Amino acid sequence: MASQACTSGICGYLCSSIGKKQLMGVTAFLLIGFLKAHLLGNFLLLLGPAAFNEYGHKLMSLGPLLIIAEIILLAIFLTHLVLAISLVWQNRKARPVKYYSKQRTGRGATFASNTMPYTGIVILIFICLHLWCFKYGTYYEFDLDGIIVRDLYRTVIEYFANPFYTAWYVLAMIAMGIHLSHGVQSAFQSVGFRHARYTPLIKKLGCALSLFLTVGFSGLSIYGYYISTTLNY
Amino acid sequence: MSAQSMKIKLKIWRQADNNSKGAMQDYNLDNVSPDMSFLEMLDLLNENLINSGSDPVAFDHDCREGICGMCSLMINGEAHGPQKLTTTCQLHMRSFKDGDTIIIEPFRAKAFPVHKDLMVDRTAFDEIIAAGGFVSMNAGNAPDGNAIPIGKETAELAMDAAACIGCGACVASCENASAMLFTSAKLSQLALLPQGKAEAKERALGMVKKMDELGFGNCTNAAECEASCPKGIELSNIARMNREFFKSALSNK
Numbered sequence: 001m002a003s004q005a006c007t008s009g010i011c012g013y014l015c016s017s018i019g020k021k022q023l024m025g026v027t028a029f030l031l032i033g034f035l036k037a038h039l040l041g042n043f044l045l046l047l048g049p050a051a052f053n054e055y056g057h058k059l060m061s062l063g064p065l066l067i068i069a070e071i072i073l074l075a076i077f078l079t080h081l082v083l084a085i086s087l088v089w090q091n092r093k094a095r096p097v098k099y100y101s102k103q104r105t106g107r108g109a110t111f112a113s114n115t116m117p118y119t120g121i122v123i124l125i126f127i128c129l130h131l132w133c134f135k136y137g138t139y140y141e142f143d144l145d146g147i148i149v150r151d152l153y154r155t156v157i158e159y160f161a162n163p164f165y166t167a168w169y170v171l172a173m174i175a176m177g178i179h180l181s182h183g184v185q186s187a188f189q190s191v192g193f194r195h196a197r198y199t200p201l202i203k204k205l206g207c208a209l210s211l212f213l214t215v216g217f218s219g220l221s222i223y224g225y226y227i228s229t230t231l232n233y
Numbered sequence: 234m235s236a237q238s239m240k241i242k243l244k245i246w247r248q249a250d251n252n253s254k255g256a257m258q259d260y261n262l263d264n265v266s267p268d269m270s271f272l273e274m275l276d277l278l279n280e281n282l283i284n285s286g287s288d289p290v291a292f293d294h295d296c297r298e299g300i301c302g303m304c305s306l307m308i309n310g311e312a313h314g315p316q317k318l319t320t321t322c323q324l325h326m327r328s329f330k331d332g333d334t335i336i337i338e339p340f341r342a343k344a345f346p347v348h349k350d351l352m353v354d355r356t357a358f359d360e361i362i363a364a365g366g367f368v369s370m371n372a373g374n375a376p377d378g379n380a381i382p383i384g385k386e387t388a389e390l391a392m393d394a395a396a397c398i399g400c401g402a403c404v405a406s407c408e409n410a411s412a413m414l415f416t417s418a419k420l421s422q423l424a425l426l427p428q429g430k431a432e433a434k435e436r437a438l439g440m441v442k443k444m445d446e447l448g449f450g451n452c453t454n455a456a457e458c459e460a461s462c463p464k465g466i467e468l469s470n471i472a473r474m475n476r477e478f479f480k481s482a483l484s485n486k
Contacts, residue, residue: 013482016441017411017451018475087451091409094343094450100246100257101310101336103406107317108457114408116453186454192479194472 017090018190020083025187027080032180032209034073039216045223049153053142057149081124088117112182119179126172133159160224169221177214181207239265239326242334243278245290251346251354257336267327271314272297272304274326275337291350299323299463302398305405306351307338312402312461320400320463340405343448344412357447358399358415365439366419368428381427394421396464403458403466409450414458416444417474418466424477437474437481 013019041059044052059066112119134155142151160166184206188194193202240263248255262278269277272294279289295303304321308314314324329335339347344357383391395418403414420440423429429436452471459468 009485012438012442012485013479015445016478016482017413017445017449018441018478019482021451022475022479091411091450091453094410094448095341096343097341099307099310099341100244100338101307103307103408103457104310105406105457105460107460108406109408109453109455113453113455182454189454189468189472190452190475192472192476194469196469 017087020087021190022192024080024083024087025190027076027083028183028187030076031080032184034076035213039213039220042217042220045153045156045220049142049151050144052153052156053149053151054144056152057144057147060150077127081120084117084120110182112178113186116179116182119175122172122175123179126169126176157224157228160221161228163225166221166225170218173214173218173221176217177210180210180213184209237267237331238263239267239329239331239333241265241274241326241329241332244334244336245351246338247290247350248339248347250349255347255350257338265326267325269326270297270322271306271308271324271326272322291348291352293352294322297322300398302400305340305353305355305400305402307336307340307405309336312340312405313400313463318463318465320398323463340401342401342404342410342450344410345401345404353401355399355401357412357449358401360447361412361416361440361443362419364443365432365436366423368423368432370428383426387425391422391425394418394425394466394470397422397462397466398464400463402461402463404449406457406461407450407452408455408457409453411452411458412444412447412449413452413471413474414462414466414468416440417470420477421470421473424473433477434481434484437477438485441474441478 014023041055044055062069134152137155138158140151140154141148142153160169185199185203188199188202188206193199240261243260243262244257245260246255247258260278262274262281265274265277272292275290275292282289293303293305295301297304299320299322302320304313306313306321308321308324313319313321314328316324316328337351339345339351339353340355345353345355347353397415397418399415399419401415404410404412407414420436423436424433454468454471456468459466
């Protein structure tokens with residue numbers, strides 16, 4: 001049978017609606033894992049330039065390991081992005097004639113679930129700018145006990161000295177929080193985890209995690225702005 | 234108990250056939266009794282239309298007691314109207330107020346083409362069933378009722394899934410016109426029971442493949458389907474289908 005090729009094996013799975021959603025969920029879990037590690041690293045900003053730059057230097061000194069990790073992270077992100085585009089494209093095609101009145105029951109979809117593609121786009125733009133500004137941004141030198149390392153702390157503070165830049169960061173992080181507030185519980189459902197007792201808990205923990213990441217990241221950018229105005233670093 | 238008669242305004246989608254362009258059309262309807270069912274209200278409208286020599290509004294209906302799954306309609310943006318766990322035929326005009334404007338549209342999805350006016354072709358659902366929503370067994374003497382023991386809880390879950398009447402409200406209310414709730418209910422009612430285990434793999438793969446081919450959208454886990462289902466089919470069925478499909482795809486040669 002000609003159509004057999006599409007149902008069988010990994011290709012058939014990845015071509016299916018459920019396969020795509022499950023891969024969306026798994027990549028989402030991995031990306032959230034990265035976000036948590038990223039935020040914990042960022043908290044070192046609070047300890048001052050030495051601690052933060054030393055952390056950055058240690059990461060950089062991983063050398064090829066870091067590059068491999070970055071490639072894996074990029075692959076995960078691109079998978080999530082490409083799948084999202086494919087799913088949204090199919091979803092749009094599934095209803096060619098729209099309703100005259102707005103669909104609503106008020107008991108299902110939320111603002112977060114309705115805006116997943118839009119908050120996703122905000123996050124995509126954010127990530128591009130974020131890498132441009134910091135990873136590939138201005139290179140200052142910092143003397144860490146005799147070793148010359150990158151002064152990423154200074155780059156960070158310089159950017160957040162601009163209140164518009166800080167405001168954009170906070171807004172982007174709110175978009176990320178909204179995205180995750182639906183995304184976490186949705187990912188669990190996609191991989192097939194649903195339980196009468198645990199699912200309501202997962203929904204609450206998902207929202208708590210989104211709030212933690214949003215407040216953490218945007219709090220640090222506001223802290224960066226605060227430092228730039230008070231210490232005149 | 235004579236209820237006061239109501240005057241209502243209707244905005245109804247009129248479309249001659251699948252190839253013509255449709256449009257919303259306005260109607261005024263007097264002497265609507267609050268005790269009428271929604272479909273009786275449409276019958277009244279059609280009587281008036283026929284008497285005045287116009288084309289009556291085509292809409293699907295059959296049993297009119299909420300079990301056949303033929304009635305449909307998007308009423309003010311809600312599949313089967315504003316009342317929870319209720320099909321359009323079981324909805325009454327007392328759910329509306331005198332002078333209300335009611336917007337009536339067909340269920341919209343690429344896989345549900347409009348036949349005429351409010352009537353859509355839901356053959357796509359039959360095709361999903363035919364792709365694996367069955368069990369194959371030798372027909373012979375009736376088997377002993379208790380030959381295969383099934384736990385009470387499992388039996389209840391399977392019965393809950395089997396409550397799906399295949400009306401398509403889940404597709405209509407889903408932002409992505411996804412048929413996941415329907416497909417998962419039809420899969421679950423068999424997958425949960427020992428009789429359904431033998432063909433579990435082929436069923437999951439076949440039904441999901443057919444569902445995708447027919448052009449239904451994907452699931453965003455927003456739960457609008459569950460909220461609008463007149464039979465209370467739960468999202469846990471979709472999670473079960475996701476597991477069944479993963480297992481089947483993994484072990485498929």
